[in-house]
Amino acid sequence: MRTRAAVAYGPEGRVVVETVELAPPGPRDVLIEMKAAGICHSDLSFLTGERTGVDYPLVLGHEGAGVVLACGAEVTGVAPGDHVIPVGVPECGGCPACLSTRTNLCDEYFAPGDQRPFRLGDRAFKGFCELGTFAEHIVVRETRVAKIRPDAPLDVVCCLGCAGATGLGAALYTARVEAGSSVVVFGLGGIGLNVVEGARLAGARLIVGVDSNPSKREAAQRAGVHQFVDPRAIADLPGHLRELTGGGADYSFECVGSQRVLRDAVECTRPGWGTTVTIGVLPGDQEIALRPRALLEGRRLMGSYLGNVKTRSQLPGLVDLYMEGRISLDSLISHRIGLDDINRGFELLASGTATRTVIGF
Ligand SMILES: [Zn+2]
Ligand SMILES: [Zn+2]
Structure with missing residues (x-):
């Protein structure tokens, strides 16, 4: 299918929003329609030259929320229509790290493979953190998809995928x-x-x-x-x-x-x-x-990496905390923009004007 995505071509200070080809989900993959995505400093670092050895082009974005459109044949944890938060740290559920209560850093995080779901002409490329949430649609491994309750506002709880989990989790799951x-x-x-x-x-x-x-x-x-x-x-x-x-x-x-x-x-x-x-x-x-x-x-x-929050089993609990009124993510979000204004979102972040800018799709 075709979708629109924010592509970084190098440390050039900006991304290009364009129509790209998205591969269909493989047997263990999930196709997600993104509804909201937050812009993080880690995304910005791909545009400023702070990172070396980057495999450009790259679709940025590693925080967001959306709805499942389709699943590969071997996917068991989510189904079309489910509300989900795609996560940069996978939880396979079976490796020594996942079986331990001490860490959220699944072995798969350190060996992500070489998935290149996005394509432009004959060039196939990756999403940041194997996600690339600054796209209207993404295809990701099931191990990187946290299913959440359907009544949570996606344009708010999207911030739990990185900023929220990192902060809340540092107190609750790391310390x-x-x-x-x-x-x-x-x-x-x-x-x-x-x-x-x-x-x-x-x-x-x-x-x-x-x-x-x-x-x-x-x-x-x-x-x-x-x-x-x-x-x-x-x-x-x-x-x-x-x-x-x-x-x-x-x-x-x-x-x-x-x-x-x-x-x-x-x-x-x-x-x-x-x-x-x-x-x-x-x-x-x-x-x-x-x-x-x-x-x-x-x-x-x-x-503490992502607040030591196990992404598929514990992140949905943070969504519950928000829905019960026990945490106030709304105060995190300072600006809202559309995908076409994403470069303004990066400027707001770089200048220190924004805490979290959320892209609505
Ligand atoms: Zn982040
Ligand atoms: Zn694991």
Whole structure:
């Protein structure tokens, strides 16, 4: 079939929206009609030259929601008409990672194969994360399709596929914050606010939000921040945070992507059990510098990919949280555009104007 897709041809700062040929679903594939898709920094990084060795052309987009149109003969988990969130991290259900409760990183994620469902002339190409959600239709493996309840608004819950899962999951599935804990969140953008919501849901006693932009204060407090700290006003930030939390935070979350902030995030936690989760992506050529004794004193540093949320079995539960009114994804979404305006969406993201821009199809 033919469909319209946003194609990146190189790090040229923009994508081209054009009509492409889409292969029919293979035996284990699902054809999805996209209804909404969110634009993420990872998509933007393909247009700015931050990534090397990219297999262009590429259909961007790895966050979204849609409706199943057709399934291959071996597909058992979804059927035409189902509402779904396509996900960048698969869940095959059978590999050691899927059988473990410790990680969401299915073995298939590291060996995605070479599926090229999009075609233009004689050139076949991939979708980012084996998805390419900036297209009116996509064909993806069943292992990358999370079935969700039919009454959830697709143009809101689409943001759970990356930003929402990354933030909520970091608190709920990576750190596993306990009731009564103290939590410090560095960086109160879209991801940070979702970490705050996750910590609040977990029953954290004290949530401190750190951001050098005072305009974030109001949204932070709505999400659940009890104390807002502007780091520019404080000489010894880790010391101040240890004092605020009565000896050091039980958990801290780095949502900025900065060496210096990560160091502060570790130093502000309590010796003995303080746990820091790193979410912000540091530039690939940077290394992490920590004071060795900070870890020796019993602190922990954890990575978190997509919030450690198992995509097919646990992501639908996050949709339920939204439908029960326990999390407010609406505040994540700042702009709405059509596919033809996608380059404006990238500009809004690059300039810091937008938290989440959602494309409606
Ligand atoms: Zn993303
Ligand atoms: Zn697996």
